[in-house]
Amino acid sequence: MNKFKLTGIGVLAVVLVGIFLALPTLVKLLTPYSLPEGWIGPKNEVRLGLDLQGGMHLIMRVETEKALASSLERTAADLKNQMIAQRIRYAKVESLPDGVRVMLRDSADENKLTDLVNADYPTLAEPSTVTQEGALILDFKVKPAEAKKLKESAVSQALETIRNRIDQLGVSEPSIITEGTDRINIQLPGVTEPERAKKLIGETAVLEFKLVDEEHSQTDAMKGDIPPGSYMAYMKEGHEPMLLKQETLMTGAMLDDARVHIGSNNQPYVAINFNREGGRIFERVTGDNVGKRLAILLDGKIYSAPVIKDRIGGGKAIIEGRFKMEEARDLAIVLRAGSLPAPVTVLEERTVGPSLGKDSINKGLMAAGIGGLIVIIFMILYYRASGLLANLALIANLIMIFGIMAIFNAVLTLPGIAGIVLTIGMAVDANILIFERMREEIRLGRAPKMVVEAGYKNALSTVVDANLTTLIAGAVLFQFGTGPVRGFAVTLCVGILTTLFSVLLMCRWIMEWIVNTKDVKQFSI
């Protein structure tokens, strides 16, 4: 077997493999059918981008500084208790955005305090001290490495919680990944209720139990006379104010399960089960406060504030709140999935409805079809049989684009389809350059064999140059682009590679084979 035959077999094999790999995608895109039952070939398909299949893309920011702040608040509260236990007298202990500040009553306690902090609070650095009006103030900054670790863990915890919630939403193939230091990139293909999904993802969902302050007058409090240790909170429905004790008796962190039930009046409510520790605490809290009202808050809003009739054992409680069914279901989901370590904000949202996605596919395919048809007709009219060959290469080219994209599970987007349409226009350019060169060789009176050889040889560097410059632009775009634009870069780059193959190897081989084996007198070009 000679080199020529080997090349031919190689080219044929590549094209066949390309067609084989592209089949699942082409069936999916162009026909209403799916692959037959017993299909033994590859099942990899080109994935459709969110802009084509509909869905939601979100970039959320985890407010990590708030996670740090609330962690420092807990540290400050804990430190306060420890100082009381060790009889270190303080004027004030408060948390700062990046540390804890202690104002001592007696500056002689300074060493005692630093010893305590060094021993029990390894996240805090050595303090800086100032004296203000005779009082000694110590600022313990949180160590930068510790702050970073805490922020990172807030992001990964948020990611985990969001993943849990989305799992319960029933989205097929969601993608949830971190991006940069504090961002979470969420892709939800085919999500039908984007608002609901967004609410479910964005809710911090901190469940708290607090006592209603019934010892003080609520009317006085509304006038601004709020007693120390209490604060005003508002009902979820109706926004009625209510005076609550600041102390949180319990949180949702000790929750085992949350389910929706339908009450006697056909009103849904959420039944929660505490874990063993939570059950014990809940029993003690309710036992200690029989006859008082216990407010149940989610993200600071009061859902209900029932009167505790009796000690509640067994670790069960219910949350009522004039829910709609869907609302109750979503509340149960966020309670089961757990709360976010810090609030999240939406930085970017792109949602495409399924009908627009379908419409985009149709428009894109139509543009590809019409564009392809015009180019094909033009090539036949202008270059006759050679044009036909160029068209064959073009079709093989397009099929191979899908084949290559399928093995890499690449994403096809609307700009990606535009890239394929552009490829149609650019792919035949290579053949035009070669065919024009061949016409020159014919005019010089060369024999068909020589025409083919000289045509390809002389046009080669031009064809490669022209395609490489576009490939460079495509590669850079792939590196920097996001979402749909990246899809464009993919089809553009893959298209250039398949173009070079189909024109410089496939088309050339067929032409050489024709002039070598057939007795060609006149070139149809």
Next chain:
Amino acid sequence: MLELIKPGFFFDFMKVKWYALAFSIIISLIAIASIVISGFSYGIDFAGGTVVQVKFMQPVKADEVRAALKSIGLANERIQNVGQPQDNEFLLRTAQSEDSMRGMTVKIKGALENSFGRENVQIQRVEMVGGAVSNDIKNKGFLSLFYASILILIYIWLRFDFKYSIGAIVATLHDVIVVLGIFSLLGREMDLTVVASFLTLIGYSLNDTVVVFDRIRENVKKQTSSNFDMAYIMSSSISQTLSRTILTSFTVFIVALILFLFGGEVIHNFALVMLIGTIIGCYSSIFVASPIVLFLSKEKLKA
């Protein structure tokens, strides 16, 4: 044989180089003036903001939509009909984003549903980009243009002599400036997709230039004496390759036109860049790139 340009065709392109140069300078200046004076209208990718594409099941006027948005405190927003009038489809744009208004996409949907009835409102597309992300996108867009230009420059430098590289670079720069100017004049929106099309244009507009340059170099090599007429060689090289320069641009122009007409709202601007770009790129490879090489060659001869 169908031939666009008959063999043996010759036109003295270099003879008209001053006219071409004047024309190029004028349109470049107009483009730069428009860019400097009126700038670009940036899409939400770069400026931040929200776009909502909404379809109504009943005939709705833009003013009614405006009134509905006013109820949630969105005023003076751009509301634009898309598609056929009977589609009742609108594109709502506002500079506000989640940064300034929490839960705004939900609020917009709510306001429209309140005004027109829940069953009559179909949200087709929502795009919201906050300030932090739009800055990132801007940086990435700028960086990608920068790196692509540098890499292509390096490639051209490696492949061609210095004076050819200068010609190719100036021609490409010319194309980008002119198309940017047209974008600015038409008030078309710049977004990431448009940046992508400009990158493609940079890559593609070099194609024709490469074709012409390759032929010039080939013809220069054929010269036996060192004393030849560079202007004549250039004109005949351009004449010899004219049909392929036009044909290759034509095929891309056709597909860009089809994309422009049938591709839909999202890639309209993308297609427009390629549409104008192929024409300008074809023109500049003949009338900008080659004359510059000629000027540089003369300089060398004198020295």
